[in-house]
Amino acid sequence: MLRLIVQRLLLLIPLLLGLSVLLFGWVRALPGGPVQAMLGERYTPEAAAEIEAQLGLDQPLIVQYGKYLLRLLQGDFGVSLQSGRPVIDEFLTRFPATIELTVVALVFAIGIGIPLGYVAARRAGSIVDHSAVVVSLIGVTVPVFFLAFILKYLFAVELGWFPTTGRQSATMIATHPTNFYVLDGLLTAEWDAAWDALVHLILPGIALGSIPLAIVARMTRAAVSEVQNADYVRTARAKGIKASRLRGDHILKNAMLPVVTTIGLQVGLLLSGAVLTETVFAFSGIGSFLADSVFNADYPVMQGFVLMIAVVYALVNLLVDVSYGLIDPRLRRQQ
Amino acid sequence: MSANELPVTDGAAAAPLHTSIHGDGPAGADHGGEGVWARAWRTLRKNPVAIIGFVIVAVFVLVALLAPVLAPYGGTELPGRADVRPTMIPGPSAEFPLGLDRYGGDVLSKLIWGAQASLLVGVLSTLFGLTGGLLLGLLAGWFGKWVDFAVMRLVDLMLSVPSLLLAVSIAAIVGQSSMAVIIAIGVVQVPIFARLLRGSMLAQKGQDYVLAASALGLTRRSVTMSHVLPNSVGPVIVQATLSLATAVIEAAALSFLGLGGGEPSTAEWGRMLTAAQQELAVAPRLAILPGICIAVTALGFTLVGESLREALDPRNRTRR
Numbered sequence: 001m002l003r004l005i006v007q008r009l010l011l012l013i014p015l016l017l018g019l020s021v022l023l024f025g026w027v028r029a030l031p032g033g034p035v036q037a038m039l040g041e042r043y044t045p046e047a048a049a050e051i052e053a054q055l056g057l058d059q060p061l062i063v064q065y066g067k068y069l070l071r072l073l074q075g076d077f078g079v080s081l082q083s084g085r086p087v088i089d090e091f092l093t094r095f096p097a098t099i100e101l102t103v104v105a106l107v108f109a110i111g112i113g114i115p116l117g118y119v120a121a122r123r124a125g126s127i128v129d130h131s132a133v134v135v136s137l138i139g140v141t142v143p144v145f146f147l148a149f150i151l152k153y154l155f156a157v158e159l160g161w162f163p164t165t166g167r168q169s170a171t172m173i174a175t176h177p178t179n180f181y182v183l184d185g186l187l188t189a190e191w192d193a194a195w196d197a198l199v200h201l202i203l204p205g206i207a208l209g210s211i212p213l214a215i216v217a218r219m220t221r222a223a224v225s226e227v228q229n230a231d232y233v234r235t236a237r238a239k240g241i242k243a244s245r246l247r248g249d250h251i252l253k254n255a256m257l258p259v260v261t262t263i264g265l266q267v268g269l270l271l272s273g274a275v276l277t278e279t280v281f282a283f284s285g286i287g288s289f290l291a292d293s294v295f296n297a298d299y300p301v302m303q304g305f306v307l308m309i310a311v312v313y314a315l316v317n318l319l320v321d322v323s324y325g326l327i328d329p330r331l332r333r334q335q
Numbered sequence: 336m337s338a339n340e341l342p343v344t345d346g347a348a349a350a351p352l353h354t355s356i357h358g359d360g361p362a363g364a365d366h367g368g369e370g371v372w373a374r375a376w377r378t379l380r381k382n383p384v385a386i387i388g389f390v391i392v393a394v395f396v397l398v399a400l401l402a403p404v405l406a407p408y409g410g411t412e413l414p415g416r417a418d419v420r421p422t423m424i425p426g427p428s429a430e431f432p433l434g435l436d437r438y439g440g441d442v443l444s445k446l447i448w449g450a451q452a453s454l455l456v457g458v459l460s461t462l463f464g465l466t467g468g469l470l471l472g473l474l475a476g477w478f479g480k481w482v483d484f485a486v487m488r489l490v491d492l493m494l495s496v497p498s499l500l501l502a503v504s505i506a507a508i509v510g511q512s513s514m515a516v517i518i519a520i521g522v523v524q525v526p527i528f529a530r531l532l533r534g535s536m537l538a539q540k541g542q543d544y545v546l547a548a549s550a551l552g553l554t555r556r557s558v559t560m561s562h563v564l565p566n567s568v569g570p571v572i573v574q575a576t577l578s579l580a581t582a583v584i585e586a587a588a589l590s591f592l593g594l595g596g597g598e599p600s601t602a603e604w605g606r607m608l609t610a611a612q613q614e615l616a617v618a619p620r621l622a623i624l625p626g627i628c629i630a631v632t633a634l635g636f637t638l639v640g641e642s643l644r645e646a647l648d649p650r651n652r653t654r655r
Contacts (some may be wrong), residue, residue, distance in 0.1 A: 018492045029508045141633035143584045146592055146608060146626040153615050153622070272499035277590055280612075294503055295593050306504060310495045 004325075008318045012311075019310055020072060023303050024065050030299060077304030082296050087304035091286060096179040097167055098285035100197075101278065102270050104205030106263070109212035114259065117220025118252065121228065132217050139214020144273045148207035148280035155203060162203050165282035168196050204281040208273050212266040220263045223255035230254070256327055265321030268313050353416075357512035375646040382646070388638025395632050398456035402447050410448035410602040413439040424618045436607065436621055437614060438600035446628055448602035453632060456517050457582040461575055463521025468528020469571075475529070476536035477559055486529065493526040499588060506594040513603075516589045520582050531574055569647040576640035580633040587629050604629050 036050045048231035059067075071077075083282050120132035156164040165182055173193075176184045182201070185194025227233060228251050274287035282288065287307060293301035379385045398405060408414050413627060418425050418435060428432045431649030433442035475486040493501060502519040509515035540563060548558045589595060596607055604625040611621035 015495055141637055142630045143587050149622050153619055157616050268497040272497040275499055291592055306496055306500050
C-alpha cells in the first residue's frame with residue numbers, strides 16, 4: 001500500500017513539471033505577452049520596462065523558466081493583481097470555503113444518489129427507478145449555474161428560507177481560526193455561527209451536488225443491477241443468508257467499487273462547477289475568486305490556481321485509488 | 336458470464352438509461368449478416384427514448400436553420416427599446432409573445448436566434464475536438480511506442496486540469512469572442528476523443544481480422560485506414576453526440592464567466608441567462624426560458640447519444 005502511494009506521488013512530479021511548462025508557455029501566449037497582461041490599462045512603456053527587468057523577461061526563455069520553477073518550488077506563485085496579496089495566500093484562505101462546499105455537495109450526492117440508485121436497481125421499473133432516471137438526466141442536462149439561479153430564486157428570494165449570498169451573515173460575529181467556518185463555530189463553541197455557516201452552504205451545496213448526484217445514482221443503479229444477478233449472490237440467497245447481510249456484504253459492497261471510482265472522477269467536475277456555483281451565490285471560495293480573476297485578467301491568480309487545483313485533483317485521485325484497496329481485498333493482495 | 340448467456344435484465348455495465356431494448360426484437364427473427372449500423376438503426380427505431388431524443392434534436396436543428404424565417408425580429412434588433420424602463424420590463428403581450436428583456440429585445444426572437452448560435456458553437460467545437468482528437472489518436476495508434484507515450488502524456492496533462500478551467504485558460508489566450516468559446520470548448524474535447532480513439536484502435540489491433548489482413552499482405556496504412564479506423568468509429572460517434580450536449584452547456588458557462596465577447600444583448604442562451612441574473616426577482620422568465628432551452632437541447636443530444644451507445648453495444652444484441 002505504501003509502495004503504491006509513493007509510486008503515485010512520484011508520478012505526480014512529471015505531471016506537475018509538464019503543467020508548469022504549459023502554464024509558463026500560456027502566460028507568454030497571452031495577447032500582448034505577460035507584461036501587457038499584468039499591466040492591462042495601466043500600461044506605460046516605463047512600467048513595462050520596469051516589470052520586464054523585474055521578471056527577467058530580457059533573459060533567454062530557458063533561464064526564465066528555470067527561475068519560474070525555482071519560485072514555484074519556494075511556494076512563490078506571484079502576486080494577485082486584484083488584491084495585491086500573494087497568490088498562495090489567496091488560495092489558502094479561500095480553499096477551506098471550497099472544501100466545505102464540495103463536502104456538502106458530495107454528502108448530498110452520495111446520501112441521495114447511492115440509496116436512489118440501489119432502490120432503482122432492486123425495483124427495476126418502479127416509480128423509484130423512473131425517478132432515478134429523471135434525476136440523472138436533470139443532473140447531466142441542466143447547467144449547474146442555471147440550477148443555482150433557480151434554487152436561489154425559489155428558496156432564497158421568494159421563500160426566504162435560506163440566505164441568498166455569502167458564507168456567513170454579515171451581522172454574525174465569529175472567530176475563524178481555521179477558515180472552515182462550520183468547523184470554526186464548532187471549535188470555538190459559537191454554535192450560532194456554525195449553524196449560520198451551514199445554512200449558507202445548503203443551496204450552493206445542492207446546486208453543485210446535482211452533477212455528481214446524477215452520476216452516482218446512475219453508476220450505483222448499473223453496478224447493483226449487475227451484481228444482484230451474479231452467481232455468488234444467487235448462491236448466497238440459496239443458502240438462506242439473512243436479507244440484510246445479502247444486501248450489505250454481497251450486493252452493496254461489491255457494487256461500490258465502480259461507484260467509488262466515479263466519485264473520484266467527479267472532483268474535477270466539482271471544481272469546475274464550484275467556479276459557477278460560487279459566483280452565483282457570491283460565496284468567497286477559490287471558484288468565485290477564479291471567476292473574478294478571469295473578469296479582471298488577473299493572470300498570476302489564474303496560473304497559480306490552475307496548478308494548485310491540478311495538484312488537488314491528482315491527490316484526490318490517488319486517495320480514490322488507495323480506497324479501492326480498503327473496499328476490495330483482492331486488489332490489496334495484488335498491490 | 337459467458338457470451339451465450341447474456342442476462343435479459345436491463346442495465347448492463349455500460350450504465351444505460353434503463354428504457355432498454357434487450358429482447359425487444361421479434362423472437363427468433365433472423366437478421367443474420369446485417370451490419371452493425373443496420374442493426375443499430377433497427378433497435379433505435381423501436382426505442383421510445385431514442386425517438387424523443389431525435390425529435391428534440393430535429394426540432395432544434397430546424398429552428399436553428401430556419402431562424403431567419405421563424406424569428407419575428409432580427410437577432411440584434413431591439414424592437415421594444417422604448418418600452419423598457421429599469422424598473423419595468425414588459426411581460427408577454429400580443430406583439431411580443433414571450434415579452435421583452437432589459438435591453439428591449441424580443442425574447443422569442445432571441446431564443447430562436449440563440450438556437451442558431453448554440454448549434455454553431457456545438458457543431459464547430461465538436462468538429463474541432465474530433466479533428467484534433469482524431470489526429471492525436473491516429474498518431475498514437477499508428478506509430479505506437481514513444482510517439483504513443485508522448486501523445487498520451489499530453490492527453491493526461493490536459494485531463495489533469497478541470498475542463499472549465501482549461502476552457503477559460505484557452506479563451507484567455509484567444510481573446511473574448513464567440514470564436515474563442517468555440518476553440519476553448521473544442522480543445523477541451525481533444526484529449527477525450529484522442530484517448531477514446533486510441534483505446535478503441537488498440538482494442539481492434541488485437542483482433543483476428545487485423546492479423547488476417549496483415550497476413551494477406553496489406554500494408555499497415557491500408558489496414559489502419561480501411562479496417563481498424565472504421566471499426567473504431569462507433570464509440571467516437573456516440574461521444575460526438577454527447578459532446579454536442581456538453582458544448583451547449585459549456586458555451587453557456589463561458590458566456591456566464593464573461594468570455595463570450597461582443598454586446599451583452601447578443602442573442603445567445605448563455606448570455607440571456609447571465610443578463611437575467613439581475614432581474615431574477617422581477618422577471619424570472621428571462622432566466623427560466625433560456626435555461627429550459629439549454630437543458631432541453633442538451634437532453635435531446637444526451638438521449639440520442641445514450642441510445643446510440645446502447646444500440647451499438649454488442650452486449651445488448653438481441654439473442655437469436
